[in-house]
Amino acid sequence: MKICCIGAGYVGGPTMAMIAKQCPDIDVHVVDINAQRIAAWNSEELPVYEPGLDEVVREARGRNLRFSTDVDGAIAAADMIFISVNTPTKTFGMGAGRAANLEYVEKCARQIARVSTGHKIVVEKSTLPVRTAEAVKRILSSNEHQATFDVLSNPEFLAEGTAIRDLLHPDRVLIGGESSAAIEALVDIYARWVPRERILTTNLWSSELSKLTANAFLAQRVSSINSISALCEATEADVDEVARAIGTDSRIGPKFLKASVGFGGSCFQKDILNLVYLCEYFGLHEVAEYWEQVIKMNDYQKRRFARRIVTTMFNTVSDKKIAIWGWAFKKDTNDTRESAAIYVCRDLLEERARLHIYDPRVSKDQIIRDLQQVMLTQDGELPPKKAELIDNNVVVEPDCYAAAEQAHAIAVLTEWDVFKQLDFRRVYHSMQQPSFVFDGRNILDHAALREIGFEVYAIGKGG
Ligand code: NAD
Ligand code: UGA
Numbered sequence: 001m002k003i004c005c006i007g008a009g010y011v012g013g014p015t016m017a018m019i020a021k022q023c024p025d026i027d028v029h030v031v032d033i034n035a036q037r038i039a040a041w042n043s044e045e046l047p048v049y050e051p052g053l054d055e056v057v058r059e060a061r062g063r064n065l066r067f068s069t070d071v072d073g074a075i076a077a078a079d080m081i082f083i084s085v086n087t088p089t090k091t092f093g094m095g096a097g098r099a100a101n102l103e104y105v106e107k108c109a110r111q112i113a114r115v116s117t118g119h120k121i122v123v124e125k126s127t128l129p130v131r132t133a134e135a136v137k138r139i140l141s142s143n144e145h146q147a148t149f150d151v152l153s154n155p156e157f158l159a160e161g162t163a164i165r166d167l168l169h170p171d172r173v174l175i176g177g178e179s180s181a182a183i184e185a186l187v188d189i190y191a192r193w194v195p196r197e198r199i200l201t202t203n204l205w206s207s208e209l210s211k212l213t214a215n216a217f218l219a220q221r222v223s224s225i226n227s228i229s230a231l232c233e234a235t236e237a238d239v240d241e242v243a244r245a246i247g248t249d250s251r252i253g254p255k256f257l258k259a260s261v262g263f264g265g266s267c268f269q270k271d272i273l274n275l276v277y278l279c280e281y282f283g284l285h286e287v288a289e290y291w292e293q294v295i296k297m298n299d300y301q302k303r304r305f306a307r308r309i310v311t312t313m314f315n316t317v318s319d320k321k322i323a324i325w326g327w328a329f330k331k332d333t334n335d336t337r338e339s340a341a342i343y344v345c346r347d348l349l350e351e352r353a354r355l356h357i358y359d360p361r362v363s364k365d366q367i368i369r370d371l372q373q374v375m376l377t378q379d380g381e382l383p384p385k386k387a388e389l390i391d392n393n394v395v396v397e398p399d400c401y402a403a404a405e406q407a408h409a410i411a412v413l414t415e416w417d418v419f420k421q422l423d424f425r426r427v428y429h430s431m432q433q434p435s436f437v438f439d440g441r442n443i444l445d446h447a448a449l450r451e452i453g454f455e456v457y458a459i460g461k462g463g
Contacts, residue, residue: 001026003189004078006108008032008041008067010048010163010266010335011125011156012084017056018167020065022193029066029074041067049334049361052164075115080185082154083108083136084125089270098277100129100270109136113143121182124153127271129278130209133176150182153204155211160265161332173199176207212275216291219268221256223297229259229460230304239460240442259460261344261413261440262302264329266337269295302340305411305459306347309438312457313409317353321432323403326414326441327359327367334361340440341413342370348411349375349389356395358403360416364396401427409436415443428452 040047153176247254279288329339
């Protein structure tokens with residue numbers, strides 16, 4: 001059995017590494033058009049930071065796991081082809097700002113059609129709008145070599161930072177398809193390490209829609225608790241206590257109730273916007289509006305956090321140094337896509353704050369790129385004044401202490417564990433007075449910080 005995966009990103013790389021680890025007899029070839037990314041997969045410094053990933057890749061790479069840019073060759077040789085390319089929100093034309101850009105998926109389908117002979121199973125691993133498989137099937141069927149195809153939907157549910165654990169012990173694996181032989185071939189692969197009762201099979205459209213629905217429900221929980229955090233701040237209720245109280249109801253459950261500065265990541269917003277677009281397409285305007293509110297609440301939460309910093313610091317942060325702890329969209333990943341930190345820092349920069357940023361896994365180049373990107377005009381230009389603002393007011397620091405030195409405030413934007421283990425007396429004595437802490441993740445010991453002398457503000461806590 002030979003497998004090819006098109007797309008060596010946060011999903012393609014780890015997922016295929018896990019399949020290769022668990023199935024030493026299956027040849028797994030991961031391909032990408034991004035030569036730099038492939039070189040990194042073949043090096044000691046993998047392009048994706050994920051706890052436990054290095055060991056999995058090291059075990060299988062060179063045995064039955066390969067990374068290369070030979071997309072045609074890998075497709076031609078494979079029995080089963082996973083499409084794991086990016087499906088970002090469209091930024092142009094019809095559905096701009098909402099619909100998924102399916103350009104990369106369609107290009108893959110065309111390339112598979114062009115190169116294939118015989119029979120192949122094509123697996124949608126990317127997150128796609130419901131009924132995309134229909135278009136994929138049509139493109140594949142118009143090939144010149146009389147090749148035949150089965151199309152399956154096998155969405156990925158891993159979360160970044162816990163990808164290896166999620167892949168090893170998934171709550172479920174979902175496979176949608178029409179041909180029972182094709183479904184069985186994919187079930188057989190996962191069944192090497194996933195209990196059969198956790199492998200769900202459905203029709204194609206249920207599988208495609210379940211992925212969007214799962215992300216929408218998860219994001220909705222975060223927006224729901226964040227909405228309550230605003231009310232807590234106004235009433236002196238404590239959002240963590242409220243979350244604990246409702247989370248012990250077994251019907252509600254304790255997970256995904258951590259109030260925060262706002263959810264980020266490459267998928268929640270994109271997938272909900274995609275759902276909203278689909279609902280509108282099918283004339284379901286009330287349903288579209290319902291889900292759009294999850295995004296609006298998230299935008300409000302990010303804006304509200306930046307505004308709270310400004311109002312608390314005597315209504316001005318202009319020329320004040322603010323230490324930003326954390327840039328990734330959550331801990332244990334180097335991924336910054338849609339990170340709340342980007343939007344909070346944009347708002348603080350607009351107020352002319354001086355930002356000193358530290359993240360244990362994100363490079364300076366990435367941080368600067370993210371800030372430039374978020375300040376682009378609609379025409380994709382970076383106005384000189386914004387470029388100047390970033391140049392003059394942003395410093396990327398080598399550690400937390402350096403970032404906080406002589407700062408007026410610290411804003412915690414990612415819940416990295418290292419932030420909890422610092423010498424806060426040292427931090428306090430190096431800062432300007434009064435020393436403010438804005439804990440956007442509610443991870444610090446607020447009572448201990450107040451004891452030292454800090455003025456502490458947290459999400460969903462009055463004060
Ligand atoms: P990514 O951007 O990290 O990786 C996608 C890769 O595909 C890129 O390296 C890109 O160069 C490559 N690519 C694009 N077009 C190509 C082509 N024609 N030929 C070869 N390579 C091509 O994206 P990702 O985070 O891995 O996400 C991939 C898909 O999985 C998306 O649909 C996403 O919604 C979904 N997903 C992501 C996560 C996650 O945690 N990131 C989790 C579940 C599902
Ligand atoms: C999410 C889903 O959890 C995965 O199942 C899914 O496969 C993936 O999206 C995807 O399709 O890309 P991910 O975005 O990697 O995974 O990370 P999450 O743990 O879901 O966190 C998303 C965001 O919500 C982060 O910014 C996180 O800090 C925030 N969050 C999460 C909270 O603010 N509070 C919570 O209680 C949970």
